[in-house]
Amino acid sequence: MKYVPFFLLALLIGSACSPSAQPEVAVVPQPARLEVKKGAFKLSSSTQLIVSDEGHFGNEVTFLQSTLEEMLGSELSSTEGPNQIELIYSAELSQPESYQMEITEDKISLKAGDAQGIFYAIETLRQLMPADLEGEKYATEIPIPLLAISDQPSIAWRGMHLDVSRHFFSMDYLHRYVDLLALYKMNKLHLHLTDDQGWRLEIKKYPRLTEESAWRTFNNQDSVCIEKAKEDPRFNLEPKHLRERNGVTEYGGFYTQEEMRELVEYAQSRHIEIIPEIDMPGHMMAAIKVYPELACTGSAGWGKVFSTPLCPGNEKVYEFVEGVLIEVMDIFPSKYIHIGADEVEKSTWEESKACQDLMVAEGMKNVEELQSYFVNRVTDFIKSKGKEVIVWDDAIHPGVDSSLYVMYWRNWAGGVQNRVAKNGNPMIYTPGNPMYFSRLDAQMYPIYHFEFFGNHYPEDKKYLAYGLQACVWTETVPSEALADAIIFPKLLALSERAWSPREVHNWDGFKERLQSQLLRLDQLGVKYSYEVTKELMTFLQVDTVNQQIGVVLESELVKPTIYYTTDGTEPTTESNLYTGEFYVSGSAEVKAAIFENGQAKEPILSRKVDYHKAIGKKVTYQTPWNTAYPAGDAGSFTDGLRGGKENGDGKWQGFTNHIDVTVDMGKVQELHSFSASFLQNIGPGIFIPDSVIVSVSIDGENFQPVLQLANDIPRDQKGLIFKDFAGSLENTQARYVQVRAINGRRAFIFTDELVIN
Numbered sequence: 052m053k054y055v056p057f058f059l060l061a062l063l064i065g066s067a068c069s070p071s072a073q074p075e076v077a078v079v080p081q082p083a084r085l086e087v088k089k090g091a092f093k094l095s096s097s098t099q100l101i102v103s104d105e106g107h108f109g110n111e112v113t114f115l116q117s118t119l120e121e122m123l124g125s126e127l128s129s130t131e132g133p134n135q136i137e138l139i140y141s142a143e144l145s146q147p148e149s150y151q152m153e154i155t156e157d158k159i160s161l162k163a164g165d166a167q168g169i170f171y172a173i174e175t176l177r178q179l180m181p182a183d184l185e186g187e188k189y190a191t192e193i194p195i196p197l198l199a200i201s202d203q204p205s206i207a208w209r210g211m212h213l214d215v216s217r218h219f220f221s222m223d224y225l226h227r228y229v230d231l232l233a234l235y236k237m238n239k240l241h242l243h244l245t246d247d248q249g250w251r252l253e254i255k256k257y258p259r260l261t262e263e264s265a266w267r268t269f270n271n272q273d274s275v276c277i278e279k280a281k282e283d284p285r286f287n288l289e290p291k292h293l294r295e296r297n298g299v300t301e302y303g304g305f306y307t308q309e310e311m312r313e314l315v316e317y318a319q320s321r322h323i324e325i326i327p328e329i330d331m332p333g334h335m336m337a338a339i340k341v342y343p344e345l346a347c348t349g350s351a352g353w354g355k356v357f358s359t360p361l362c363p364g365n366e367k368v369y370e371f372v373e374g375v376l377i378e379v380m381d382i383f384p385s386k387y388i389h390i391g392a393d394e395v396e397k398s399t400w401e402e403s404k405a406c407q408d409l410m411v412a413e414g415m416k417n418v419e420e421l422q423s424y425f426v427n428r429v430t431d432f433i434k435s436k437g438k439e440v441i442v443w444d445d446a447i448h449p450g451v452d453s454s455l456y457v458m459y460w461r462n463w464a465g466g467v468q469n470r471v472a473k474n475g476n477p478m479i480y481t482p483g484n485p486m487y488f489s490r491l492d493a494q495m496y497p498i499y500h501f502e503f504f505g506n507h508y509p510e511d512k513k514y515l516a517y518g519l520q521a522c523v524w525t526e527t528v529p530s531e532a533l534a535d536a537i538i539f540p541k542l543l544a545l546s547e548r549a550w551s552p553r554e555v556h557n558w559d560g561f562k563e564r565l566q567s568q569l570l571r572l573d574q575l576g577v578k579y580s581y582e583v584t585k586e587l588m589t590f591l592q593v594d595t596v597n598q599q600i601g602v603v604l605e606s607e608l609v610k611p612t613i614y615y616t617t618d619g620t621e622p623t624t625e626s627n628l629y630t631g632e633f634y635v636s637g638s639a640e641v642k643a644a645i646f647e648n649g650q651a652k653e654p655i656l657s658r659k660v661d662y663h664k665a666i667g668k669k670v671t672y673q674t675p676w677n678t679a680y681p682a683g684d685a686g687s688f689t690d691g692l693r694g695g696k697e698n699g700d701g702k703w704q705g706f707t708n709h710i711d712v713t714v715d716m717g718k719v720q721e722l723h724s725f726s727a728s729f730l731q732n733i734g735p736g737i738f739i740p741d742s743v744i745v746s747v748s749i750d751g752e753n754f755q756p757v758l759q760l761a762n763d764i765p766r767d768q769k770g771l772i773f774k775d776f777a778g779s780l781e782n783t784q785a786r787y788v789q790v791r792a793i794n795g796r797r798a799f800i801f802t803d804e805l806v807i808n
Contacts (some may be wrong), residue, residue: 057587077476077567078178079543080236080550081557081628083201089192089562092134092154094119094180104169108138110598111169112321118177122184122193124317134158135375139168148238148322149203152176154195167322169205171236175200178234182567185574208479208518209549209677210239210326211542214613215532216246216337217272218525219292219304220534231320231577235538241326241389241520244306247336247358247525248272252327252382253307256374257342264337266294266303273302285578311382319384326441329375330391332361332425337387338371345371347403354396359583361426363758364405373432380436387456388438392426392446415649421744424648430455441479447471456517460487466678472512478516483509484732486521486545488537489528491580494607495544496588499558507684519549532578539579543568544708562609583607584646592632593666593691599634600662600691604643615643617660624649635660638806642728659693661730665807666691666712666790673711680705680801694803696771698730698737703801710792712738714805717787719749725758726777727790731768739764741795743776747785766796780807 076087102112115138116126136159144151144164150172159178163169179195203704211232213220218692220228232240232523244252250264267660269277279286292304318325336358346352356362359367380388383555397418398404408422417423423446430440430452441456444467453475461467462482471478472735480486485497505518521541528534547561572579584607592601603615614622619640627633629643638661644651669690676682683690694702716722731739742761746754760776776792788807794800 053518062240063126070454075567076179076198077564078175078565079561079568080547081555081560081564082175083552083555084199084201085555086199088197088199088266090156090197090494092156092197093160094136094193094195095133095191096123096125097132098133100129101134101135103290104138104140105594107140108163108166108169111166111173112138114170114320115173119174120277120534122180122189124189125435129268131559136494137161140164140169144168146203147207151202152198152200154199156197158203159208162568164228164601167238169204170233170322174234174236175202178568178571181347181762182570182574182606185571189641193249193744195200204236204550205552206519206549208519208520208625209237209238209546210481211237211538211545212241212243212481212520212522214243214246214253214523214525216243216249216525218276218288218529219251221291221303221662222306222310222314222533224531224534226317227321227774229314229318229321229573232323236282236541237546237552238323238544239326239518239520241328241522243328243330243524245329245337246334248302248721249305250337251525252311252329252379253305254375255272255308256378257338257371259341260338260424261305263341265305266301268299268301273529273714275527276529281644285536286527288529289531297410301416304751307643308378308382311643311781314607315383319529323623324385325383326387328378328389328391328441329381329716330431331372332363332422333357333395334369335361336393342371347399347406354398356398357394359399360397361425362403362405362408363400363421364403364407369428369432372712376433377431377436379497380438386439387441388433389441389458390426390429390433391443391468392422393443394445395420395422417774419448420450422446423448426455427452434529437599438441444471447474451476451499458520460522464680469508472509472515473566476515477517478515479520481520486519489525489576492582492584493534493541494584494586494588496605496607497543498541498544498547499556499561501548518590534797535578536580538571539572539577540565559610566609584613586654587613587643587645587656589656591659591660591692592802593662594634597634600638600660600701601632601634602628602641602658602660604656608645608647611645611646611647613643614655615641617641619657621655622651636662637665638808652684659695661726661804661806662691663806663808664722665689665805666718668717669715670805671713671715672708673713674708676798677705677707680799681802688712688805691696692727694730694801696802698732698735698799703730703803705737705799705801706792707797707799708793709794710790710791710800711804712805713751713792715751715808716790716807719784721784722780722783722805722807723748724808725790726775727792727804728773728775729802729803730790731764731772731774733767733769734799737801738766738794738796739772739774740792742793744791744793745778745780745782746789746791747780748787748789749785754787757783 120126134157141162148167150168153160161172244416250260253261276286311550336351339346345361346359352359400418406527426446433440444457444459457471457476457477457478458481460481510626588605590603614626617639641658643656670688687704692702725745729739739762744757746756748754758778761785
């Protein structure tokens with residue numbers, strides 16, 4: 052749907068079209084229960100609209116009429132016709148946002164117990180109509196499949212985020228964003244309104260925030276975009292957000308309070324709650340530039356890592372914060388106010404007399420407690436106004452209020468999720484991988500299959516999982532076209548993961564339904580990016596009963612033709628045709644590829660698979676892993692799950708010291724061989740160890756070295772490099788195997804499995 056306020060809806064003038072008489076069912080997200088029947092309901096402007104809503108669905112009736120007017124060329128009739136659509140209020144449908152739909156040859160019944168539910172029923176009905184009617188065409192008659200649906204969301208918070216601070220987005224774009232979120236049953240829009248790079252919301256008490264801090268000369272992020280634009284015009288800064296001032300080009304923009312109120316009202320009509328974020332005490336450079344007294348140093352600047360924050364020892368800071376938040380809360384009726392509290396540079400606090408005096412007065416031991424003091428004080432103010440507070444997970448330090456809603460994003464940092472759970476905070480899951488939408492080529496599979504809880508998450512804390520959200524950070528997203536390309540169609544995978552119950556999730560079915568949705572997005576003018584990679588994904592299932600490993604190959608393509616080998620040779624059409632999970636006993640090098648017209652397509656998958664004698668055996672760590680990369684904790688090296696091409700994929704265990712572990716094989720036995728894989732990627736500081744030393748023992752106390760392997764990969768060799776350290780254990784009789792990997796640079800080293808046979 053185009054952005055058209057209800058009071059301005061007019062007849063869409065277009066050319067009539069004749070959609071296929073064979074309607075399809077390609078709804079996203081997949082309904083909880085769906086029964087498709089043979090035949091079709093024939094919708095036309097003669098169809099009678101009956102409203103039995105007891106006064107609950109006024110806006111939704113208007114929305115239905117406007118939607119059908121754009122598709123039929125006129126509204127539905129109020130007089131008796133050949134068939135009917137009826138909107139029914141039913142108090143029996145008590146679950147929020149739920150609805151029922153039944154379509155017979157002569158009647159469409161949409162039933163719900165609240166306005167949200169009937170709205171989602173209408174959006175489902177809309178998706179049952181031909182995609183080409185979303186454009187400027189209309190039809191005199193529309194066939195709609197006969198079916199029955201009973202549907203409700205599985206997750207209450209289904210969110211999308213947009214950072215409008217780093218780069219700015221127009222009101223027209225935000226309205227269309229709201230429309231698209233609503234179409235796919237998302238119900239939260241998190242707007243990141245302020246950051247170091249720009250202040251985007253008018254605050255009347257502090258006019259300089261938008262008069263001056265909404266604009267900037269080109270920064271380093273703009274420079275990156277300008278360089279990328281030489282190859283891809285979507286990285287161009289949009290001219291509508293540029294201005295000339297005193298002979299200098301500036302980038303920026305802001306939303307007036309009147310504009311934002313209208314957007315909020317529009318979003319409410321689509322049952323989307325807009326959550327504002329005013330990031331504090333860090334990420335406040337835009338404010339500090341014009342009000343420098345807010346910083347402990349009296350000026351904007353950078354600390355060791357992040358920008359200089361607000362000064363929590365200065366009472367005028369709280370006057371400023373409360374003045375801003377009073378206006379924010381007046382604009383946004385949302386239950387929630389997001390205050391960020393992430394990535395706070397605390398070095399200036401350590402040097403500030405005001406902060407040190409406050410810490411002494413309050414009995415605080417360190418600046419982490421000072422951050423908690425700031426967060427709790429601002430939280431108390433917001434809650435006094437009847438609102439709830441959201442923070443990023445960085446804010447969870449000792450003493451932080453357990454009622455705060457926490458956006459858990461640092462899934463790359465070990466223990467964060469469990470620490471938040473231990474504090475008792477409700478969590479909205481926004482994990483950086485895969486829920487930060489930032490790459491054009493990011494895959495949908497991990498979004499669709501996202502799991503909330505890690506291996507050791509406490510069972511009695513699972514109730515704290517409150518929502519699921521993806522984020523769009525715009526440091527290098529300067530245009531609406533590029534934002535579209537990054538968000539879509541990944542949003543649809545998120546939509547189905549968040550709405551549909553797990554028992555109806557079907558990856559292959561989703562990929563097929565997606566094809567119809569892409570046609571709909573085309574008609575809606577969405578500049579999505581769907582350059583589907585031919586890369587295969589591998590999933591391993593360890594079968595300890597039959598002592599084998601099941602191998603599953605997945606792709607973003609619909610029903611690809613895949614051939615594979617298990618002996619390390621290149622696959623051809625004479626190789627094994629992949630028809631589903633296959634099994635490997637012992638060790639194998641699986642190679643596989645998608646084939647088109649008899650030719651293998653790059654990239655060719657190569658994956659080691661090993662069912663070895665150490666699988667399931669106990670591993671004792673003489674040195675600990677780095678908590679940011681725990682993989683599967685103490686069982687990682689003997690779980691049979693080899694890592695992929697990313698050190699953060701949950702299979703590679705990371706160390707910043709030497710690796711020193713001992714594997715208990717359970718009994719004395721003859722040991723023949725050892726191997727372990729390591730990776731190098733010097734950009735983020737990951738290196739292959741200098742050497743690997745393997746020693747064996749019968750009693751676990753007296754060890755004899757039997758294998759020493761040296762690294763031959765240069766430390767300055769760039770790119771992603773994998774190396775196997777492998778050799779003979781000389782048929783030695785032993786029970787214990789000690790493995791030491793020497794970390795010569797004291798950087799990161801990663802390995803995934805200790806293969807012992």
